[in-house]
Amino acid sequence: MEKEEKSYIFALVELLTPKFMSMTSAxxxxxxxxxxxxxxxxxxxxxxxxxxxxxxxxxxxxxxRLLKKLENADSASEKKTIRQDLRDRGYYISxxxxxxxxxxxxxxxxxxxxxxxxTIGSVKNSMANSRVKxxxxxxxxxxxxxxxxxxxxxxxxxxxxxxxxxxxxxxxAQSGNLFWTIIQQLFNNGIAFSSxxxxxxxxxxNHIALWDxxxxxxxxxxxxxxxxxxxxxxxxxxxxxxxxxxxIVFNGQRPSSYYxxxxxxxxxxxxxxxxxxxxxxxxxxxxxxCLSSY
Numbered sequence: 001m002e003k004e005e006k007s008y009i010f011a012l013v014e015l016l017t018p019k020f021m022s023m024t025s026a027x028x029x030x031x032x033x034x035x036x037x038x039x040x041x042x043x044x045x046x047x048x049x050x051x052x053x054x055x056x057x058x059x060x061x062x063x064x065r066l067l068k069k070l071e072n073a074d075s076a077s078e079k080k081t082i083r084q085d086l087r088d089r090g091y092y093i094s095x096x097x098x099x100x101x102x103x104x105x106x107x108x109x110x111x112x113x114x115x116x117x118x119t120i121g122s123v124k125n126s127m128a129n130s131r132v133k134x135x136x137x138x139x140x141x142x143x144x145x146x147x148x149x150x151x152x153x154x155x156x157x158x159x160x161x162x163x164x165x166x167x168x169x170x171x172x173a174q175s176g177n178l179f180w181t182i183i184q185q186l187f188n189n190g191i192a193f194s195s196x197x198x199x200x201x202x203x204x205x206n207h208i209a210l211w212d213x214x215x216x217x218x219x220x221x222x223x224x225x226x227x228x229x230x231x232x233x234x235x236x237x238x239x240x241x242x243x244x245x246x247x248i249v250f251n252g253q254r255p256s257s258y259y260x261x262x263x264x265x266x267x268x269x270x271x272x273x274x275x276x277x278x279x280x281x282x283x284x285x286x287x288x289x290c291l292s293s294y
């Protein structure tokens with residue numbers, strides 16, 4: 001029993017005992033039963049009111065990434081979208097009173113939220129079957145908040161973040177993906193970006209928004225061909241919130257299969273490293289055509 005709970009119970013016993021002892025001579029015989037019942041009731045009420053919320057390690061990582069995005073968000077609409085994503089994942093800022101990464105970590109340090117290690121079982125199982133070659137299990141994937149501001153005129157849509165992106169919290173983080181190389185060629189005079197923040201600022205400076213067609217899915221590995229159990233983002237609602245966007249560019253054929261735009265759109269050649277049937281030059285020219293005609 002916790003120290004705080006004990007102090008509540010002892011205080012209650014000290015308060016009630018003298019009153020009961022001054023009553024009839026028979027009362028001391030049943031007093032322990034009465035006190036025990038009161039103690040059990042108080043203990044139950046304390047436990048009920050101090051129930052801890054628990055999250056998995058994956059949920060912890062997602063909430064951390066979203067709170068980082070919220071801290072760096074510029075526009076009110078972007079912040080609103082991120083807050084909704086947090087609510088969709090069970091984290092309510094109005095409930096926990098913490099809208100920063102440090103505040104969230106403090107909740108965990110104080111025991112308000114408990115992070116469950118959901119990897120222990122799978123690690124033990126892997127060790128027990130280390131000689132058996134098994135297929136990778138499917139992993140639940142969530143999209144990032146959109147990169148957008150009030151001046152955005154064109155929306156680039158991918159499918160869902162790859163594994164490297166999920167690990168870093170950055171769009172198109174996989175080595176060999178041509179996306180940021182194309183952006184630097186077309187909008188940064190071919191100069192390599194020094195940080196992710198520079199990449200985002202370049203998009204916004206050129207009135208480009210970035211998002212994915214899927215809000216969530218299950219996927220084995222990191223390729224779009226392994227996606228199942230798709231849940232789509234509400235892109236129509238997003239476009240109504242950002243009426244300045246007049247055109248959509250899909251990053252390859254796959255994301256276009258999940259959404260049919262009601263505004264002008266084009267399908268650029270996929271920037272994925274698996275799309276090697278086209279040279280880098282051909283793919284850069286494809287994007288140059290799509291992004292220069294809006």
